[in-house]
Amino acid sequence: MINSDTFYFLYSIIYFVAAYFCFIFLMKSIMLPRTNHRYINKFALPEGLVVIFLLLLAVLVGFREFNVGTDTGNYYRAWLYDHNLVEGRSDFAFYYIMALVRDLFDSYQVFLIIISCLFYAVNYKAFKNYSRCFEANILFVLFVFASLFFSLSTSINIVRQGLSLSFLFLGLSYIPDRNRSALILCCIASIGFHVTAIIPILLLWFVHKFNKIQLKHYVILFFIGILLSYLEFSILNFSSLIETILTGVNDKRVSYLDSRDFGYKVGFRLDFVVFNTIFLVLFLMIRGKPKNNIFYDYLLKYYCLSSFLFFMAFQISFSDRTGLFSWFAIVPLITPVFNKFFDKKASLSVFLLLFCLYIYFFLIK
Secondary structure, three states, X not given: OEOHHHHHHHHHHHHHHHHHHHHHHHHHHHHOOOOOHHHHHHHOOOHHHHHHHHHHHHHHHHOEOOOOOXXXXXXXXXXXXXXXXXXXXXOHHHHHHHHHHHHHOOOHHHHHHHHHHHHHHHHHHHHHHHXXXXXXXXXXXXXXXXXXXXXXXXXXXXXXXXXXXXXXXXXXXXXXXXOHHHHHHHHHHXXXXXXXXXXXXXXXXXXXHOOOOOHHHHHHHHHHHHHHHHOOOOHHHHHHHHHHHHHHOOOHHHHHHOOOOOOOOOOOXXXXXXXXXXXXXXXXXXXOOOOOHHHHHHHHHHHHHHHHXXXXXXXXXXXXXXXXXXXXXXXXXXXXXXXXXXXXXHHHHHHHHHHHHHHHHHHHO
């Protein structure tokens, strides 16, 4: 098994190698005439390279020690002491897999490997679909995902929600192809791995149902959410109703509504506000340039709506779990920047921004 220090070292090495290939490709693209697309394509990064990176990540994550990621140890205790893993579980898909692996292999390491491979396989398919949708190289889509601070956490810590949102955004990638069956199946899988997926699904349904609401109103709502959060108006104002619903379905996440201090920072989070706002500004600058403008606007509206919900959750513990609803949308929304016809200097600027974010969150903070 791979211990903690070795794990994080190897993870960074894989990331830096992927970043190196992306940087070389961008620099060569900048030095070439923008009209010489045939020549630029000679430097196209092979999809097989992406598969290699993802396989390396899957092996690394799958063979980690049981103390790498807080929830890894929590799942291990369930593995050891919960004789009926499925009964009473709202996140039934995850525990069905755990129970099946325990019965067949009786190896928790095998379970981690299977979950790791599933996580990266689902994301690979999503990356591939979004890269095709926005005509971007798939390696850059992987680079975007790996640069964001939540990508590692969703593979080793909050694994159920990571799998859940991976399936959800895989489902969304089928919308441009009008593949409703794939979308529905992915949504079902998403709920099966984490029941909270119902929340982003309802937000997405709202955006679809009321598609005549203009984007500017969602942007205004985004900033209203910041103001309300600053004034300490939050989900806690409706805690009684939410607690009744969660208690009714026997969901342990009802404890998140407890306003007492359990060591998790609560209250207005300027760092998260700045993070989401920077990307909103970037998305508004990108908007209008992608080929699938309608789909892009759909995702952008969802990003604003889910960010509003995130800001409203600052007063409760583990608000970053709500932040994931908006953060996962960053990957497809930023993908058009790496379109082969996009201004390469702008692409390089975004590349450097993402690289600096990785350095800050993984190596400095």
